[in-house]
Amino acid sequence: MAVSTAQVSPPAPAGRNRSVHRRPFVARNARLLLVWGLLIALLAVYIREAPQFRPREQRTIANSGMTLAIAGLGQTLVVFTGGIDLSLGPMVSLTNSIASEVADPDAPGGNMPLAAVLAILVGASGGLINGALVAYGRLQPIIVTLATASVWTGIALYIRPDPGGYIPPGFSEALTGTAFQEPVALPLGLTWDRPIAKSLVLLVGLVVFWLVFRRSRLATRIFAVGSSEGAAYMSGVDVARAKLLAYTLAGVAAAVAGLFQSAQTATGNALAGNAITLNSIAAVVLGGASLAGGAGSYLGTIAGAYVIAVI
Incomplete structure (x- = not known):
């Protein structure tokens, strides 16, 4: 009997095996780093052309990109599922119209907290309708959201046929004003004495929300649906529910963007x-x-929103 003398190499350690297939950080985040680099370059040019970069100019840039950054969160979630939401802008207009009408002190029961709650409920309901038609009605997202965009625009025009209405100055100052106008004591005996736009503080909140949300089960399911709907279904993911929640959250994001606007x-x-x-x-x-x-990051969307705002 012939005996084989071939030798079989022992398997490589698991840690080494993983390191071979692990892509470098720069390679994995090339697009993200590129868009942030572009934003930094644009801001550098802007500051160079306007040496007196006062808090007012800083606030203008920060506020101009914030509405788009908030709305972009909703669009990002929908795009992650492989869909698209063409009703996002009209929903921003609708919630803006509702807020300006309900917050009017001359209107019966008019107050800003009620307007904010009502706007968010309307946004969530609109997103729920989109999600139900896409996920359970099995209709194409572009058709569904194009149709609902017309509906939201019609309702907004009915509520606010002409520009106007009222938004309390305190609400505007709270979201779009300037923070830290007075020196603030920090730990280790440090002091912060530079005013910054309040919208930048809100932006930090959005980043923290995303860093937490992206590790949630819902985010994992949304990515899975966008990567391969069939594979996600075979893995036990409720595809319809993931899409429904993505569109609902998009509606909420549009409502918050409408309130900021x-x-x-x-x-x-x-x-x-x-x-x-x-x-x-x-x-x-x-x-x-x-x-x-199935691919992307909301951090990239934020940078993209501010690139558009600066341009």
Whole structure:
């Protein structure tokens, strides 16, 4: 009997095996780093051309990109599922119109807290309708959201046929004003004495939210659905529920964006959010997300939103 003398090499340690296939940080985040680099370069040029970069100019840039960054969160979640939301801008306009109408002190029961709650409920309901039609009605997202965009615009025009309404100055100052106008004591005996736009503080909150959310089960399921709907289903993911929640959260994000726009403009306009739909898609793509779904990062969308705002 012939005996084989071939030798079999022992398996490589698991840790070494993983390190071979692990891509470097720069390679994994190339698009994200690129868009942030572009934003930093644009801001550097802006500051160079305007040496007196006072808090007012800082606040203008911060506020102008914030509405798009908030709306971009909703568009990002939908794009991650492989869909698209063309009703995002009209929902921003609708919630802006609702806020300017309900917050009017001359209107019966008019107050800003009620307006904010009502706007968020309307946004969530609109997103729920989109999600139900896409997930359970098995209709194409572009058709569904194009149709609901017309509905939201019609309702907004009914509520606010002409620009106007009222937004309390305190609400505008709370979201779009300047923070740290007085020196603030920090630990270790340090002091912060430079005012910054309040919207930048809100932006930090958005980043923290995303860093927590992306590790949640819902985020994992949304990514899985966008990567391969069939594989996600075979893995036990409730595909329809993941899509429903993604569109619902997109509606909530649009409502919050509408409220921020209300604070920024201190008025209502039924057509104020028209440009946000395409700009939010551009911000998502510029941030490195794939319209096919399953890839991208909201941090890239934020950078994309501010690149558009600066340009």
